[in-house]
Amino acid sequence: MTWPLRGQYAIVGIGETALGKLPGRSTLSLHLEAIKAALDDCGLTIKDIDGLLTNQPIQDAMRSYAVVVATASGLAPDYATDLANGGATPVAMAQHAAMAIAAGLCNTVVCVHARNQATRSQLPERAEVRDGNEDFDEPYGFLGAVANHALMASRHMALYGTTSAQLGAIAVAARRHAMVTPNATSKKPLTIEDHQASRFIVEPLRLFDCSLVSDGGGAFIVTTAERARDLPLPPVYILGMGQHHPHSNLAQAREVATLGGAISSKTAYRLAGLGPNDMDFAQIYDCFTSNTLITLEDYGFCPKGEGGAWVQGGRIELGGELPVNTHGGLLSQAHVEGMLHVTEAVKQLRGLEPAERQVLGAEVGIVSGHGGVGALHASLILGRHAS
C-alpha cells in the first residue's frame, strides 16, 4: 500500500546565508537571514507561516529557541519546537514539518538552522555539546569530534580492508563539487595525493577527511502540495522518510561500521516505494569521509564493505553514476550540520542550476542526516513529482 503522506507535502522555498567566517554575526541574526532568504525565494511572507522548527545553536543554548526565533521574526506560530537530533536535525525537521501539517496543527512550516561555530568556537577543553559519556572518555584524551569518529573509521578498515586513499576519493569529489558551487568556502583544487600528504588528526583520519568549521545557516519551507502548486518555483515533494538511532555512545554501539542509516533508509525506501537504484543523487552527511562511505553502504548503493572500491573512478562525482554531495558538503562547502544538504537536494530537483553543477534529469534524490557519534540518523527522499 502506498504511504498516505507520499507526495502530499513539499519544500517550496529555500534560503542560505553567507557562509564561512562571519565575525560579529550572532546565531539569531543568521537564523533571521536564512528565514528571510527562504521566504523571498518562494514569494511568501512571514504572515503565511504558522509553524517553525529550530535546532538549538550549540554556542547559544537557550530555552525554547524556536520561540525566540519566531518572536524575532514577527511570528506567533501555532506549532513550534526545537529538535535535538544533532546533525540529523535538518532532515528530521522536514519530517516533523510534514507530520505537524498532516496532524492539522499548521499549514506552512519554516525549518531553520544556523551556527557560528567558526568565530565563536572555543577549542573543546570540554565538549560544548555533552552526550553524557564525557566523564568516561575525556580523561583518556578523547577530545574533539574526530576521536570517536576515527574509531568508527578504524573498524570499517579492519573489517573490510578500506584504505585511507580510498576515503580520499570522497574528499576529492566534494572539493570538485565545491569548485562549481558559488557559495562554497573551500575551492582550492584537491587531489588524492594532497589528501594522502595531509597530516593525521586522529589516525586513520587525515585533515582532508574532516569537515569544515563554519559560520552560516539555511532554511526551508514545507507546506501542502496543494498550496505548493500556487507558488512560482517547482515544488519538491516529500516521498519518503525514516529515522533510526542505534546508540548514544560507542561503548554501547552494536557495530559502527554499519550505522542507523541501514534501517532509516529502509523505512524511507519502503514509504516511497523506491529503492537505491531509483536515486539520481545522494546528499550524504559528511562530517568525515568515513561517515559518507558507511552511509553509502547502509543506503544500499553498494554491498556492505565494498564502499571503498565503489567510490573510486568518479562514480560519486557530477556526471558519474551517483553524484554525492553536489554542493561540496560539510567537507568543502560549509558545515551547517546538514541544513545545506537539504537545500542542495531541493536545488537539484528544481533542475534550475547551471549546467556545470546540475544533475541532468534529476527526478528523485535521497538526503541523509547523522548526529552524535553515529548515534542519530534520519533519511529523506525527495522528488520532482508528487506521484
Added chain:
Amino acid sequence: MEDGGVEPYLKPVPKVEPEAAPYWQSLRDHAMKVQHCDSCGHWYFPPSTHCPACLSADVTWRPVSGRAVVWSSATMHRAYLPAYEGEIPYNLSLVELDEGPRVWTNVVEIPPDQVRIGLNVRVRYDDVTPGLTLARFIPAAGQ
C-alpha cells in the same frame, strides 16, 4: 599546589556522579568493578541505575577480570589541550572486557601504530592524581 611540590594535573578529570562513584572507587582500589544486572545477567557500562538490557533496577557492582580485547583503536595526533603537547601521538581505544562491556581507554606500553583490533590486553591502573585512577590497558602476557 600549596606546597609547590606537585605539578598540577591539567588533563580532563571526570565529574564523579553518584551513580558512577563505585566505578571510580574501584579504580582507586586497583580492582575494577562494573555493573551486573541480577535480573537478566547483563554486564554493562557506562554506569546507570537501571539495566540497559531489561530496565531492571536490580543491579550490583561486581569485580571484573581486567582482561579485554581491543574493539577499535585510533591514534591521536593533535594536542587539543596544552597538557597533551608532549604526549602526541597517543593511542585511543575502546576495549571489550571479557565480561562484555566496553570501556574507553589508552592501550600503552606499545607504540600506538602497533595497537590492532583484536589485540588481547589487560588492565593497568594509573594513579594520576591523589584522587583519580585511570584504567589503561597493556598487551596481555604472551603477546
